[in-house]
Amino acid sequence: MWIVKRAAFYLLVAAIVFVAVFPFYYAIVTSLKSGTDLFRADLWPTTVSLANYRNVLTEGSFARNLANSLFVSGAVVALSLLLGVTSAYALARIRFRGRSALLFIILSVSMFPQVALLAGLFELVRMFGLYNSLFALIFSYMIFTLPFTVWVLTTFVRDLPVEVEEAAILDGATPWIIITRVFLPLMWPALATTGLLAFIGAWNEFLFALTFTSNNAQRTVPVAIALLSGNSQFEIPWGNIMAASVIVTVPLVVLVLIFQRKIVSGLTASGVKG
Amino acid sequence: MTGMEPETARAAHSPLRAQRVRSAWLFLAPMLLVLAAAAGWPLARTVYFSFTDASLADLDARQWVGFANYFSVLHMPSGRTLYDGLLVDPVWWRAVWNTVRFTVISVTCETILGTIVALVLNAKFAGRGIVRAAILIPWAIPTIVSAKMWQWMLNDQFGIINVVLLNLGLISDKIAWTANADTAMAAILIVDIWKATPFMTLLILAALQMLPREIIEVARLDGANPWQIFWRVTLPLIRPALMVAVIFRALDALRIFDLIYVLTPNNVNTKSMSVFARENLFEFDKFAYGSAASTLLFLILALLTIVTIRIGRISLDGGR
Numbered sequence: 001m002w003i004v005k006r007a008a009f010y011l012l013v014a015a016i017v018f019v020a021v022f023p024f025y026y027a028i029v030t031s032l033k034s035g036t037d038l039f040r041a042d043l044w045p046t047t048v049s050l051a052n053y054r055n056v057l058t059e060g061s062f063a064r065n066l067a068n069s070l071f072v073s074g075a076v077v078a079l080s081l082l083l084g085v086t087s088a089y090a091l092a093r094i095r096f097r098g099r100s101a102l103l104f105i106i107l108s109v110s111m112f113p114q115v116a117l118l119a120g121l122f123e124l125v126r127m128f129g130l131y132n133s134l135f136a137l138i139f140s141y142m143i144f145t146l147p148f149t150v151w152v153l154t155t156f157v158r159d160l161p162v163e164v165e166e167a168a169i170l171d172g173a174t175p176w177i178i179i180t181r182v183f184l185p186l187m188w189p190a191l192a193t194t195g196l197l198a199f200i201g202a203w204n205e206f207l208f209a210l211t212f213t214s215n216n217a218q219r220t221v222p223v224a225i226a227l228l229s230g231n232s233q234f235e236i237p238w239g240n241i242m243a244a245s246v247i248v249t250v251p252l253v254v255l256v257l258i259f260q261r262k263i264v265s266g267l268t269a270s271g272v273k274g
Numbered sequence: 275m276t277g278m279e280p281e282t283a284r285a286a287h288s289p290l291r292a293q294r295v296r297s298a299w300l301f302l303a304p305m306l307l308v309l310a311a312a313a314g315w316p317l318a319r320t321v322y323f324s325f326t327d328a329s330l331a332d333l334d335a336r337q338w339v340g341f342a343n344y345f346s347v348l349h350m351p352s353g354r355t356l357y358d359g360l361l362v363d364p365v366w367w368r369a370v371w372n373t374v375r376f377t378v379i380s381v382t383c384e385t386i387l388g389t390i391v392a393l394v395l396n397a398k399f400a401g402r403g404i405v406r407a408a409i410l411i412p413w414a415i416p417t418i419v420s421a422k423m424w425q426w427m428l429n430d431q432f433g434i435i436n437v438v439l440l441n442l443g444l445i446s447d448k449i450a451w452t453a454n455a456d457t458a459m460a461a462i463l464i465v466d467i468w469k470a471t472p473f474m475t476l477l478i479l480a481a482l483q484m485l486p487r488e489i490i491e492v493a494r495l496d497g498a499n500p501w502q503i504f505w506r507v508t509l510p511l512i513r514p515a516l517m518v519a520v521i522f523r524a525l526d527a528l529r530i531f532d533l534i535y536v537l538t539p540n541n542v543n544t545k546s547m548s549v550f551a552r553e554n555l556f557e558f559d560k561f562a563y564g565s566a567a568s569t570l571l572f573l574i575l576a577l578l579t580i581v582t583i584r585i586g587r588i589s590l591d592g593g594r
Contacts, residue, residue, distance in 0.1 A: 013399070016391055017408045019468070024411055026434060027423045041437040087305040090298035102302070109313050111579040113529035115548040116572035119323050119555055119565040120316025123333055142312045150305060169290070175297040204416040206532040207548075211556060222418040226536050238426055245419040256414040257407050264476050 024249065031242035038239050052243035061216040062244055065224040068134055069248075072220060073202040075138045077195045080145040084194065085187065088153035089179050093165065103154070110147035114207050117143065125212055136212040137220065141205060145198040152266060156190035157183060193266035196259055200252060221248045317572065323565035330561045343566035360566050368542060369550040376459065376546065377527040380466045385520055387467065388474025393504070395475065396482045413472040421536040424465045428452055458538045465533060470526075474519055481515035482508070521582045528575060547571045 034049040130136040328336035345359040430450040451461045531548035538544045555564030
C-alpha cells in the first residue's frame with residue numbers, strides 16, 4: 001500500500017515536471033530542425049542544424065530588436081530603482097501627513113489596465129514627438145514597474161532595524177547621505193529582486209510596444225516575434241520563430257533559475273504583479 | 275506601518291523633523307511626477323476622449339458629444355427609433371462575455387491546480403528543488419513566446435498535439451484548435467493556465483510554508499485523514515492568502531490582451547475587452563469609441579480593485 005502511494009505521488013511529480021517543461025523543450029527541438037524535418041513531429045531532434053539561428057540573427061532586424069529590448073529594459077530598471085529607492089526611504093522612514101493616502105494611490109496605479117491609458121498615452125507620445133521612439137516605451141513602462149518597485153522597497157526598508165539610522169541622524173547626516181551611505185548598502189537583496197522583476201516586465205511587454213512603434217528598426221523582441229512572417233502570407237517560418245523564441249527566453253530562464261529564491265520572496269512580498 | 279521611525283531622535287530635534295518632512299516630499303516628487311504624467315494624465319485624457327468624436331487621423335479636430343459613444347437614441351424620419359453606442363453594441367457585450375468567461379474558468383483551474391502543485395511541493399521528497407525550478411519555467415517565458423510555442427504545438431497540420439491525439443486514436447480528424455469556433459477559447463485557456471499556474475503555486479506555497487507544523491501534527495494524532503486535514507485545517511488557514519492570490523489573478527485575467535491577440539487573431543469567439551478597445555482605437559479608426567470601451571474596462575477593474583484592497587486589509591488584520 002505504501003509503495004503504491006509513493007509511486008502515485010512520483011507519477012504526479014513527473015506529470016507536473018513534464019507539463020511545465022515540455023513546451024519549451026519542444027520549441028528548442030523545433031528550432032534545431034531545418035527544411036522538411038520541421039513538419040515531422042519528432043520528440044527529439046534527429047539531425048541538428050543551427051540554420052534557423054543563423055537566419056534569425058543575420059537576416060531581418062532581429063539583432064537590432066534584441067538591442068532595443070536590452071536598452072529599454074535596462075533603462076526602465078535603472079530609472080525605477082533610482083526613483084524607487086528615494087521614495088521607499090521617504091515612505092518607510094519619514095512620518096508625514098498623507099503617507100497612507102500616497103501608498104494607496106501607488107497600489108491602485110499598479111492595478112490600472114494598460115488599455116485604459118492607451119488613448120491618452122498615444123496623444124502624449126505624439127505630442128512630444130516620441131512616436132516610434134524607444135523613449136516612449138521607457139516612459140510608459142514606468143506605469144507598471146514603478147508602483148511595485150516602490151511598494152516592495154518600502155516594505156523592505158520598513159523592516160530594517162531602526163538603530164542603523166539613529167546613529168547617522170545623531171551624527172547630523174542629511175537624508176540623502178542616510179540613503180546613499182546607510183540604506184543603499186543594506187538594500188542590495190531587495191534591489192536585485194525588484195530590478196529583476198522590473199526587467200522581466202519590461203522585456204515581455206507587448207501592448208505598448210506594439211502601439212507606439214511602427215517599423216522593424218524600433219521594435220522590441222516580443223513585437224518582432226509576433227510579427228515575424230515568411231515570404232508569403234501562407235508560409236509561416238516556424239523554425240525561425242522558434243529560434244527567436246529560444247534566444248529571448250534562455251537568458252530569462254537562466255536568470256530566474258539563478259535568482260529563484262529571491263524572486264519567490266519578491267513575488268510573495270509584493271503579491272502585486274505576476 | 276507606524277512606529278518604525280526613530281522616536282527619540284525626532285522628539286529631540288524638532289527643526290530636524292521639519293527638514294525630514296521637507297526632504298520626504300523632495301524624494302517623492304520625481305516618482306509622483308512620473309506616475310502623474312504616465313498614468314494619471316493619460317487616464318484622464320482617455321476618459322475625456324470617450325466623450326468626443328475624435329478620430330485617429332486628426333485627434334485635434336474633435337467635438338464634445340456627451341454620452342453618444344456609450345448610448346444614444348436616434349429618431350429616424352420614418353418614425354423608427356434606433357439605439358446606438360457601446361451599451362447596445364452586441365460585439366462589445368460579446369467581448370465582455372468572453373472576458374468574464376475566460377476569467378472565471380482560468381482562475382478557477384489555476385487555483386485548483388496551483389493548490390495541488392503547492393501541496394506536492396510542500397511535501398518533502400527527493401528532487402523537490404528541481405521540480406520547483408521546473409515550474410518556474412512557464413512563468414519566466416514571455417507571453418508572446420508561449421503563445422507562439424503553443425500555436426506551433428496546436429498547429430492543425432503539423433502540430434504535435436494533433437499527431438499524438440491521432441496516434442492514440444482519441445480524435446479521428448485533425449483539429450484546427452485556434453481557428454475553430456468551439457476550440458479557440460479552449461486553446462486560450464490551456465495556454466493561460468499553463469503559464470499562470472506557477473504564479474498561483476508560488477503564492478499558495480508561501481502560505482503553506484508559514485503554517486505551524488504542530489497544528490497539522492495534532493490533527494493527525496487525533497486520527498484525521500489527509501483529506502480531512504486539508505479541508506478542515508489547511509484550507510481555512512491559507513484562505514486569506516488564497517483569496518488575495520485569486521483576486522490578483524482575476525484582475526490580471528480581466529485585462530488579457532497579448533495571448534488572445536497573438537494566438538487567435540480576429541476571432542469573435544475569443545475577443546476580449548482589451549482587444550476590442552485597441553482594435554477600435556487603432557485599427558477601425560473609431561478612436562473615441564475605443565476610448566469609451568477603455569473607460570468602461572477601467573471602471574469595472576476599479577470597482578474590483580476597491581473590493582480587493584478591502585479584502586486585503588481584512589486578511590492582514592486577521593493574520594495579526
